[in-house]
Amino acid sequence: MGTAMNEAMFRDLDRELHNLCQPLTTLQGRLELAQIMGDAASMKEAVDSGVVEAQRVVAAVTRMRERLEREEKAPGG
Amino acid sequence: MRVLVVEDDRALGLFLQKGLKIEGHEVEWVGDGETAVEHAAQHQPDLMVLDLSLPRLDGTGVLARKERFANTSILVLTGRSQLEERIRCLDLGADDCLLKPFSFHELSARCRALMRRRKQFESPVLRFGEVEMNRMERSVLVEGAEVELTAKEFALLEILLQRHGACCSRADLLKEVWHVDPQSDTNVVDVYVNYLRKKLAAAVPVSKEVGPPSVIETVRGHGYRLRSQRKGPARDEIEPMEWAQGA
Numbered sequence: 001m002g003t004a005m006n007e008a009m010f011r012d013l014d015r016e017l018h019n020l021c022q023p024l025t026t027l028q029g030r031l032e033l034a035q036i037m038g039d040a041a042s043m044k045e046a047v048d049s050g051v052v053e054a055q056r057v058v059a060a061v062t063r064m065r066e067r068l069e070r071e072e073k074a075p076g077g
Numbered sequence: 078m079r080v081l082v083v084e085d086d087r088a089l090g091l092f093l094q095k096g097l098k099i100e101g102h103e104v105e106w107v108g109d110g111e112t113a114v115e116h117a118a119q120h121q122p123d124l125m126v127l128d129l130s131l132p133r134l135d136g137t138g139v140l141a142r143k144e145r146f147a148n149t150s151i152l153v154l155t156g157r158s159q160l161e162e163r164i165r166c167l168d169l170g171a172d173d174c175l176l177k178p179f180s181f182h183e184l185s186a187r188c189r190a191l192m193r194r195r196k197q198f199e200s201p202v203l204r205f206g207e208v209e210m211n212r213m214e215r216s217v218l219v220e221g222a223e224v225e226l227t228a229k230e231f232a233l234l235e236i237l238l239q240r241h242g243a244c245c246s247r248a249d250l251l252k253e254v255w256h257v258d259p260q261s262d263t264n265v266v267d268v269y270v271n272y273l274r275k276k277l278a279a280a281v282p283v284s285k286e287v288g289p290p291s292v293i294e295t296v297r298g299h300g301y302r303l304r305s306q307r308k309g310p311a312r313d314e315i316e317p318m319e320w321a322q323g324a
Contacts, residue, residue, distance in 0.1 A: 014157065018130065021156035021177035022086045029092050029181040033099065053088065 009071050016064045023056035078192055081122040082106040083113040083139065084154070085131050093126060096181050097188070103249070110134025117146035121243045124191060125151045126184075129166070140169035148241065150191045154179075203238040206305030207281065210238055219280035229254060230273050233266075237293060237303045246300035270301055 027050055034046035080102045084090035087108070094106040105122075107113050110131040117125055125146070129136030136153060143151070153166045156177040163174045172194070173187055201213040209218045210231075217224045217234065226234065232254045236245055247266045248259035255265060274293050294304040 018156035018177075022089055024178035026086075026088045026092050028178055029089075029096060029184075032181040033092070033096050036099065049088065049092070 009067065012067050013064060016060055016067065020057060020060040020064075023053040023060070027053040027057070078102045078124060078188075079120070079122040080104045080188070081113065081117055081120070081125045081149075083108075083110070083125060083131065083136070084128040085109060086128070089128075093184075096185070097126075100185055100188075102188075108132070110136065110139045113139050114142045114145060117149055119243060121146055121241050122149050123195065124188060125149050126188075127151055127153050127171070129153060129155045129157075129162070137165065137169060140166060140171055143170040150195055152184075152187060152191060203235065205238050205241055205303050208234070208238065208277065208303065210235060219277055222280040224276050224280045226273070226276065229269055230276065233269050233273055237301065240302060242303050242305065244296045244300050244302045248300075250300065266301075 030046045030049045030053070034042040078101075080097050082090055082093045082097070082104060084093060084106065085108045090106045090108060094104045097104045105116065105120075107116055108131075111133040113125070113127070113131070114134065116122075125139075127136050127139060131139070136155075140151065140153075143149075151171045151173075153163075153171040153174045154177055155162060155166070155174060158176060166174055172191055175184060175187060201211055203210045203212065207220045210216070211218075212235065215231065217226055217231070233250065236250060236253050250266045251257055251261060251263070252259045254269075257263070270293055278292060292304055293301050296302055
């Protein structure tokens, strides 16, 4: 039972980790591109995109935290 | 370099497209595996930047169909760190793997490395249908008959042979052969394509059994591509092939 639950949690966290990687890659890349370009328009684009991607990061972290809390509260957790 | 980005995450796909364009590449972006396979088979890009988690057909499914775009180098992007997954991708035909999140500088450097590797192992001989070009000897054979070409005609044919039957736009040909602004109002491409057509056609007599010799085909409103010798009547013009839209 415990093993099956751990496997389910592992799958969920693996999926969320993947979800976390997407906005982090975009965020890092947009900032690097703005550095390369160096103009005001690119900086603005990086900031605008950064806000959106940061929200996606927060959402993924929240889901991971909730998943861990559920696991802790579960019988035998 | 012509790059196909395959990524279902819109923000990431757009960023990759923009970043690689800034690096000087010609980049298209599609959002699912099925479209990626069709696009790559039709356009034979130099490099595919392939995400593994895709709708319709996942990244490993795309790799399993690599024979349809055998000359395309593949850089796999993955959000999962399992060693087995990376080994599987490399065994299926990927040339490199990159773990997300990554720096754009690293992606760009890996693309350059892949292209250097391609050039290193590139054969001096290009073939398509009945046309064979030896870039070391600067010679062109059509069904074994040598064809004398000028430097520009040679460069033009080289680009078309590299595309291996995929369409090449007039703008691309202007940029790659004449190194002029692709938006230039000139018909130099059409003029040279006609010179080339005449020289290639003159090298081989038309056979009733096998149809017309290999020619350069016009893709209406877009550009040109090579057509291999085949049975049936020649078509002067065909409909353009549109690059697929990203999801």
